[in-house]
Amino acid sequence: MAQNLRVEMSEAAPTVQEEVVRLSLQPEVRAACEWLRTQEPRFTAWQMEMARIAAPPFGEGPRGEWLRDRFLELELQDVRIDEAGNVLGRLPGMGGRHVAVSAHIDTVFPTGTPLNVRQVGTRLYGPGVSDNGAGITAMLALGAAIRACKTPHSLPILFIGNVGEEGEGDLRGMRHIFSNQKDAIVYSVVLDGAGSDTIVAEALGSRRFEVIVRGPGGHSWSDFGAPNPIVVLGRAIQAFAQTPVPSAPKTTFNVGVIRGGTSVNSIPESASMRVDIRSTSMAEMERLEAALRLALDRATDEEIRAAEKRLPGQRRAPGLNCEVVPIGSRPAGELDSNARILRIIRAVDTHLGNAAQIHRASTDANVPISLGHEAIAIGGGGTGGGAHTLQEWFDCGGRELGLKRILLTVVALAS
Numbered sequence: 023m024a025q026n027l028r029v030e031m032s033e034a035a036p037t038v039q040e041e042v043v044r045l046s047l048q049p050e051v052r053a054a055c056e057w058l059r060t061q062e063p064r065f066t067a068w069q070m071e072m073a074r075i076a077a078p079p080f081g082e083g084p085r086g087e088w089l090r091d092r093f094l095e096l097e098l099q100d101v102r103i104d105e106a107g108n109v110l111g112r113l114p115g116m117g118g119r120h121v122a123v124s125a126h127i128d129t130v131f132p133t134g135t136p137l138n139v140r141q142v143g144t145r146l147y148g149p150g151v152s153d154n155g156a157g158i159t160a161m162l163a164l165g166a167a168i169r170a171c172k173t174p175h176s177l178p179i180l181f182i183g184n185v186g187e188e189g190e191g192d193l194r195g196m197r198h199i200f201s202n203q204k205d206a207i208v209y210s211v212v213l214d215g216a217g218s219d220t221i222v223a224e225a226l227g228s229r230r231f232e233v234i235v236r237g238p239g240g241h242s243w244s245d246f247g248a249p250n251p252i253v254v255l256g257r258a259i260q261a262f263a264q265t266p267v268p269s270a271p272k273t274t275f276n277v278g279v280i281r282g283g284t285s286v287n288s289i290p291e292s293a294s295m296r297v298d299i300r301s302t303s304m305a306e307m308e309r310l311e312a313a314l315r316l317a318l319d320r321a322t323d324e325e326i327r328a329a330e331k332r333l334p335g336q337r338r339a340p341g342l343n344c345e346v347v348p349i350g351s352r353p354a355g356e357l358d359s360n361a362r363i364l365r366i367i368r369a370v371d372t373h374l375g376n377a378a379q380i381h382r383a384s385t386d387a388n389v390p391i392s393l394g395h396e397a398i399a400i401g402g403g404g405t406g407g408g409a410h411t412l413q414e415w416f417d418c419g420g421r422e423l424g425l426k427r428i429l430l431t432v433v434a435l436a437s
Contacts, residue, residue: 038362042369045434054171058163058425066141066418068092069159073139073151082107082128082185089127089158089183096165098181106198107185113168115178120206121436122180123164123428125157125213125402126187126195126386130410144418152406152416157213158183160402163425164432173429175436180207187214187386190230192350196389204390209363209435210397211428212387216406216416218424221367222399224382225391227354228300229307232347233258233318235282239291247332249325249342251293252282257321258314259295265313272382273301275310302354302382318344352384353392363396363435370430376423400428 036044045051077085089109093101098111109127112120129150139148146155165181167173180203184195200207212222235251259277267273275298282293299310322344329342357364371378383399390397403424408414 038365039369039372041437042366042373042430042434045437046373046430048174050171050173051430051433054167054173054429055426057167057170058429059422061163061166062418062421065159065163065421066146068162069151069155069416070139070141070146070148072158073146073148073155074137076131076133076135076137077128077150078131078133078135079128079186079189079191081133085127086183086185092162093165093181096162096169098165104198106195108195108199109183111165111181113165113175113179113181115436116176117178118206119208120178120180121175121432122182122199122207122210123161123213123432124182124184124196124199124210124386125161126154126185127158127183128185128188128191129153130188135412146416146418147414149412149414151414153215153409153414154187154213156216156402156404156406156416160213160425160428164428167425167429168433173433175433177208177436179432179436184386190350193352193386193389196386200389200393200395204393204395207390207395210387210390210395211363211432211435212385212397212399213402213428214385214399215401215409216404216424217401218376218403218420218427219378220381220401221364221378222381222383222385222387223357223364223391224302224380225353225355225388226300226302226382226384227304227307227388227392228298228350228352228384229311229348230299230350231297231311231314232294232349233297233314234292234294234345234347235322236292236343236345237290238341240289242287242289245289247329248289249329251290251342254318254321254325254342254344255280255282255293255295257324258317261317261320262314265310265317267310268306271301271303271306273303273306273310275299275314296349300384302356304354307354315346318346352388355388355391357391357396357398361396363398366434367398367400367427367431370427370434373430374423374427376427400431403427
């Protein structure tokens with residue numbers, strides 16, 4: 023009898039697809055979708071105003087204050103800026119566990135970058151206008167639509183404008199959130215950039231290093247034979263480049279920056295390079311880091327021995343050393359294919375007739391995914407291009423689909 027009852031209950035339980043369809047038919051949800059369709063001028067104004075406020079790495083304060091004021095205008099509760107610089111606001115619900123909706127407020131552009139933000143037709147142009155102007159605008163649009171149409175939700179919704187997503191920010195904003203509130207967040211929806219055709223459910227991990235080699239330096243003629251830090255880097259790069267990497271899990275490495283020396287006839291006193299290692303596998307990243315360190319140790323030893331041969335009989339030590347400084351570490355991970363958040367976003371896409379593919383990327387979702395939380399990163403709708411360049415652009419056409427997608431996903435998660 024008990025087994026039959028379980029079967030009957032299972033058959034009676036609605037599927038996730040049925041839940042999404044039923045949700046979309048609620049009058050308040052339909053009203054919110056219609057509201058989103060009519061508010062594009064407001065969204066465009068938000069996006070341009072925000073993009074004109076500089077938010078360089080570790081300098082997001084003014085943009086954070088702007089976002090805090092928008093949260094207050096939307097009448098979110100408990101609006102504040104935390105110790106890391108993250109901006110938080112909340113729509114109340116039942117219980118203490120939240121659905122988090124976040125968008126990073128920082129950009130890659132350094133202080134002093136000209137912010138020539140302008141509109142031509144449906145297109146917006148300017149540094150950061152898409153990454154992450156589209157995500158921030160989508161987050162504000164979601165909060166405004168839920169407030170305006172009194173869209174019902176059971177769980178409270180936590181809105182987060184977080185710092186430190188780009189470059190050497192090293193996800194510090196999201197790390198701070200989950201080090202303090204990880205037990206309060208049950209689902210995390212990260213809004214990053216434009217588009218509606220991707221679902222980031224695989225967290226691409228990375229490790230970044232600054233390698234510094236130091237030596238005595240000298241004149242290229244009178245001090246010939248002294249160990250050369252640039253030669254050490256050259257030897258190490260040659261050896262490290264031979265390190266095999268698997269195709270699955272995909273793993274990559276790159277030497278992106280080399281610096282050193284003062285003139286063509288000077289033996290440099292120091293030289294440095296920056297190395298990027300990426301994989302969805304923590305073990306593969308650790309293996310590549312070990313290979314990098316081994317290549318550097320061997321290259322240093324080889325140059326010391328070569329210098330001793332070039333300088334026979336001299337008493338002075340070659341004076342060569344190498345330092346490896348970590349400058350970034352993003353955790354890797356993968357969302358369970360049966361996770362509720364993934365089933366809901368797929369059901370929403372089916373309902374909207376939207377084609378989206380699972381992607382692997384490095385986003386703020388790395389942090390919760392690596393901790394075993396359910397999290398995805400999706401775009402804020404519309405289309406964009408030229409990210410991280412002064413020619414960055416965002417096209418508002420098609421934003422409505424992306425916003426409806428976000429609305430249905432978040433409300434379904436909170437129901």
